[in-house]
Amino acid sequence: xxxxxxxxxxxxxxxxxxxxxxxxxxxxxxxxxxxxxxxxxxxxxxxxxxxxxxxxxxxxxxxxxxxxxxxxxxxxxxxxxxxxxxxxxxxxxxxxxxxxxxxxxxxxxxxxxxxxxxxxxxxxxxxxxxxxxxxxxxxxxxxxxxxxxxxxxxxxxxxxxxxxxxxxxxxxxxxxxxxxxxxxxxxxxxxxxxxxxxxxxxxxxxxxxxxxxxxxxxxxxxxxxxxxxxxxxxxxxxxxxxxxxxxxxxxxxxxxxxxxxxxxxxxxxxxxxxxxxxxxxxxxxxxx
Amino acid sequence: xxxxxxxxxxxxxxxxxxxxxxxxxxxxxxxxxxxxxxxxxxxxxxxxxxxxxxxxxxxxxxxxxxxxxxxxxxxxxxxxxxxxxxxxxxxxxxxxxxxxxxxxxxxxxxxxxxxxxxxxxxxxxxxxxxxxxxxxxxxxxxxxxxxxxxxxxxxxxxxxxxxxxxxxxxxxxxxxxxxxxxxxxxxxxxxxxxxxxxxxxxxxxxxxxxxxxxxxxxxxxxxxxxxxxxxxxxxxxxxxxxxxxxxxxxxxxxxxxxxxxxxxxxxxxxxxxxxxxxxxxxxxxxxxxxxxxxxxxxxxxxxxxxxxxxxxxxxxxxxxxxxxxxxxxxxxxxxxxxxxxxxxxxxxxxxxxxxxx
Numbered sequence: 069x070x071x072x073x074x075x076x077x078x079x080x081x082x083x084x085x086x087x088x089x090x091x092x093x094x095x096x097x098x099x100x101x102x103x104x105x106x107x108x109x110x111x112x113x114x115x116x117x118x119x120x121x122x123x124x125x126x127x128x129x130x131x132x133x134x135x136x137x138x139x140x141x142x143x144x145x146x147x148x149x150x151x152x153x154x155x156x157x158x159x160x161x162x163x164x165x166x167x168x169x170x171x172x173x174x175x176x177x178x179x180x181x182x183x184x185x186x187x188x189x190x191x192x193x194x195x196x197x198x199x200x201x202x203x204x205x206x207x208x209x210x211x212x213x214x215x216x217x218x219x220x221x222x223x224x225x226x227x228x229x230x231x232x233x234x235x236x237x238x239x240x241x242x243x244x245x246x247x248x249x250x251x252x253x254x255x256x257x258x259x260x261x262x263x264x265x266x267x268x269x270x271x272x273x274x275x276x277x278x279x280x281x282x283x284x285x286x287x288x289x290x291x292x293x294x295x296x297x298x299x300x301x302x303x304x305x306x307x308x309x310x311x312x313x314x315x316x317x318x319x320x321x322x323x324x325x326x327x328x329x330x331x332x333x334x335x336x337x338x339x340x341x342x343x344x345x346x347x348x349x350x351x352x353x354x355x356x
Numbered sequence: 357x358x359x360x361x362x363x364x365x366x367x368x369x370x371x372x373x374x375x376x377x378x379x380x381x382x383x384x385x386x387x388x389x390x391x392x393x394x395x396x397x398x399x400x401x402x403x404x405x406x407x408x409x410x411x412x413x414x415x416x417x418x419x420x421x422x423x424x425x426x427x428x429x430x431x432x433x434x435x436x437x438x439x440x441x442x443x444x445x446x447x448x449x450x451x452x453x454x455x456x457x458x459x460x461x462x463x464x465x466x467x468x469x470x471x472x473x474x475x476x477x478x479x480x481x482x483x484x485x486x487x488x489x490x491x492x493x494x495x496x497x498x499x500x501x502x503x504x505x506x507x508x509x510x511x512x513x514x515x516x517x518x519x520x521x522x523x524x525x526x527x528x529x530x531x532x533x534x535x536x537x538x539x540x541x542x543x544x545x546x547x548x549x550x551x552x553x554x555x556x557x558x559x560x561x562x563x564x565x566x567x568x569x570x571x572x573x574x575x576x577x578x579x580x581x582x583x584x585x586x587x588x589x590x591x592x593x594x595x596x597x598x599x600x601x602x603x604x605x606x607x608x609x610x611x612x613x614x615x616x617x618x619x620x621x622x623x624x625x626x627x628x629x630x631x632x633x634x635x636x637x638x639x640x641x642x643x644x645x646x647x648x649x650x651x652x653x654x655x656x657x658x659x660x661x662x663x664x665x666x667x668x669x670x671x672x673x674x675x676x677x678x679x680x681x682x683x684x685x686x687x688x689x690x691x692x693x694x695x696x697x698x699x700x701x702x703x704x705x706x707x708x709x710x711x712x713x
Contacts, residue, residue, distance in 0.1 A: 104480050154672065160422055160479050164627060165671045171617055171664025175657040284616050288491045291484045326499050333492045337468070340485065341475040 071198025076317075078202055081210035083316045087309040088213040089271060090286040091293035092220065093264030095305040098294055100237055100257040102159050103152060106167040108290060109283020110174060111262040115140045115269025117181075120278055123188045133270035140266020141259045148258035156254070170283070177280035185278040205274070212271055216264065217306055223260075224302070233257060288329065292336045298346020307347050312336075361549060363556030365418065365564060367633045367683065384541050388534040396534045402645040403540040404601045409625045409641035410551060410634060411594030417631030418555050419587035420567030422479060425468070425486030426595040426622040428493055431614035433461040433596030434603040435497070435512070438521040441604070442510040446522035454524060454600045461596025462589050469588040473581050487619060494615030517610030524604045536605065544638075547594065551634055554590075563587050595622075617660050624667045630680020640679035 094108045105111075115136040122132035151169065155162035193204040224230040235243040236253045244250045268286065276282065293312060297304035315335050320328035343350060362369040368377075388396045408426050415421045436457035441450050472485055501514025512518055524531040524539070531539055554560050565573040566580045573580050603609045612618060629640020644666075651659040674681050 102480075104484060151668070151672075158675070160483075161671045161675060163422070163480060163483060164623065165668055167620055167623070168664045168667030168669075168671065171620055171667065172661050174617070175660040175664065179655070179657045179661070281616070284491065288488050288495075291488045295481055295484055295488075326496055329492055330496060333488055336488070337471045337485065340477055340481075341471045344476040344478075 071200055074197050075200055075202075078206070079317045079321065080313055082206050083320070084309055084313040085206075085209040085213040086272075087289055087293050087312055087316075088216060088306065089209070089264075089268040091290040091297070091305055091309065092216050092301065093261040093268065094290045095294045095297060095301045096220070096264065097258055097261035099299045099301055099304075100233065100261075101152075101156060101254055102299075103155065103162045104159075104166075104291075104294075105152075105258075105261065106163055107147070107170040107173065108262075108265050109285075109287045110170050111140045111144060111265035111283075112269035112272075112286050113174075113177070113280060113283045114143065115266030116273035116276075116278055116282060117177075117185070117269075118266070119270040119273040120185060120188050124186070129188075129191065129274070133267070133273075136270035136273075137263050137267035140269070141263025144262025144265075145255050145259040147262070148255045152258060153251070153254070174280050174283070181280060187276075187278055188274050190274045209271055212267075216267070217302065220301055229253075229256070288333070292332060296336050296339050296343070296346055298348035300348035300351075303351045304346055304348025307351065311347070360553040360556040363552075363560075365555040365560055366552050366635065367680075367687070368635050381541075381545065385538075388537055393533050396537050397532075398649070400533075400537040400540050401605060402642060402649065403537070403544060404598055404605055405622075405625075405645055406544055406598075406638060406641055407547060407594040407601070408598040408622050409629070409637050410547060411591035411598075412622045412626045413629075413631055413634055413637035414551060414555070414594075415587050415591035416626060417633065417637070418560065418567065419563050419584060419591070420479070421584060421588060421591075422483045423486045423588065423591065424483045424619055424623065425490050425592070427614045427619045428486065428490040429461040429465055429592040429595040430599035430602070431490075431493055431497070431609075431611070432464050432599070433457040434599030434609040434613065435518060436460040436596075437600040437603045438518045438609060439507045439510045441521035443508040447525055448527060450522050450525045450604065453521075454604065457600040458593055458596045461599065462593040465589045465592030465596075466585065469585045469592075473584045473588065490619050491615055494611045497611040497614065515611060517608055518603075519608045521603060521607055523607055531604075540601070543597075547597075548634065548638060555634070559583065559586070617663075620667070621663065624663045624670075626677075627670045628666055628678055630677025630683070632676065633680055633683075636677060636680040636683055639683075640677065643679070 090112065093111070094105060097103055097105050097108075115133075118136035118139050119129075119132045122135060123129055127135070147169070151165055152162055155165055190203065191205050194201050195204060196202075222230075224233060232243065232248045233253050233256075235246075236248060236250045240250050243253075269282075272286075276285070293305055293308050296312070297306075297308035312332055312335070316328045316332050319331040323331075387399065391399075408430060412423065412426050415423050434457075437453050440453035440456055444450075444453055468486070468489060472482060477485060497512060498515050500512035501516070503511070505512045505514075510518065510521075522530075524536070529535075555563070562573060562578050562580075562583050563586075565576070565578070566583055570580050599609075602613070625641040625644050626637055628644060629638075630636035644663075648659050648663065651662060670678060
């Protein structure tokens, strides 16, 4: 009996980790700046490619993954400086600009790197509970997702940067008047967002085929999680991921992946009819 | 009714504009007499996509709803035409299949639009939800390779695409080559003129008022949601028309004409052309399609990189669109030379300014 229960938890944890890791970066950028980064999938791809490249050079996997996340974060700061910065007053245009960027990056990668790169295989290691075999790496991913949430909580609730960032989020003009360098806050937040995207790519790199269009695998999940999560990462994205993971898990188990994805989309479309502001609006209102 | 062909919502009026229109139309009609049939077929292929661009122009430029889901409805109608044409048999039934496929896309748009618009989804999320739906449809069709995925005798065939449907046929006559070209030209003229009348009519004014300020439009007594839904259904239906025509043109459709990067293409055409005017969209989309096709011969990736760069450049340098900007400059120069203090020019300029907010 406990083996079945653990198996259920394992499936839930697998989907939950995927949703949190792919959506966290997007949610931070949206929450802070009201901008949806359409090149999110390309930062995920960047993280995956850097990881695999470094591992093939002989760097240990964990180190390569951290370096990949940092690389994606630094590129994100650069992109914020060159492109995104101009569009804070025009969120729809930022959508188009980052989409243009995403097209350029994906297709250039196809031109330069070609369609497939030698992968690095999932780290071995599995354990057995009551006759079922489970992959350890999937649980590591779940641990990483929880760690990301905990890390974001600490950064945004317990540090000086977090206080200023939340002040900027609430009223940028007032924060600027009080001496906060909002431009820098935006750049750092964007960097954190893309860094998390890079981390997502780094963590999933061993489990999937590397192709320049791999970002598309993640965008639907990250979009729908942010859409029903709303603007708040901790009070929105996390509950949204729990909720969607339950639906997804139930459908995946009985009907397969693609029906799971369609079911998730249908659930999201039904939810936005009732809660257009996302789950976080309800939770934040309750909390007050 | 024909008075509505000109009005405050569309650029181009007076004898000069309509003379140009007739000249271009005459050129388009005479073209197959001089060109060889391969080029005529290619031209018909560009024209297929114009409907999708005009539909997005209506939704985005006039209605203020940025839909990333044009290829979703393109795909629904494209696959719909294939399934219906195979199931109903060839012959004149293909015309019915075309109409039904477009209706199918409009019903789908109505359902999706109802949930989004009545849910009060705003600009950014409207784009994201439509794009999510598009990508999910592309993923779904991509994994329908097995023989169990069929509707009647029509096999979906996964990434390899669906084939085997008849082209548009009347009796025993296949509408192909220059016949198809003339059908396309006729349809474009009808759709273009009908859209001009729509946006200059009372309904069009409410659609534009909703774009400018939904609250104010609502306070004036209009149920803006109904107008938005109408705009979304018409715009998506036009994408569906493109899809059904595409399938009948090549007797073939694959999921790759739905997913990324196909979904980005209508956005690039309309943004580059100038979303706030139908004529600019018509001209600009045609130019871009022509250029894209020319480069695709050498490298599809390079063509897509260029499209991405064009989108980025448009947003950063000319958010109103390049074709529209150039057209405005020419028109201002022309009017300014003839009557320096003409009020009409100011009215045009005012129309542009109000959209920037």
